[in-house]
Amino acid sequence: MSQTIEVRIPTILRPYTKNEKAVTAQGETLSELISSLDANFSGLGERLLENGELRRFINIYINDEDVRFMGGLNAPLKAGDSVTILPAVAGGCK
């Protein structure tokens, strides 16, 4: 059975969650969690993934750790974990 995970949503993605700052979703891995989010909040998945990979300028954290250092989409989730989604703050002169 999949546990329920709290997911914190950044301002820019809140139009997908009826302006909720935090929602819940299910999954044993980040990939499953994103599918669960997209099932409940249509279109959200596409803002996180591109061609089946995490988007370069979206950061996702499990507790305090960037998922890129935890296996990316395969990163495992356990009961009580908290997931935070944050858009990168980035840019440049070109």
Next chain:
Amino acid sequence: MTLRILQRDVDAIVAQSRAEYPDECCGVILGPIGSDLANRLKPMVNAAHSPTFYEFDSKDLLALYREADENDEELVVIYHSHTETEAYPSRTDIAYASEPNAHYVLVSTRKELASSYELRSYRIIDGEVTEEPVEILLDW
């Protein structure tokens, strides 16, 4: 909407830009949620260490948003420098801008400006850039 910013913060941003030359510098000014008051300057590390690109370090980014959350603050201003070009958002700046409530401030300290600088402010929402007036104040 006009950006209201303190002279001391403008001076600090310009000084940071010169200190980190030729790399772009970056940072934020935090303020109480909904207040539009650019109250607390927080310089950030440019994790890209590049003259043509800036990016907040991913751990710093999480810490910043947590800190803001705890203080009921938000990112009122997100600033960065262009060290060789003018203070106008590039395609990259527009593509990655993802805080619809923030003033995106660009400071240019390019050589032609000598000891002077150029500071401009924009809203960037859904890829659309709107320049806004800047009011520099000695105090609120």
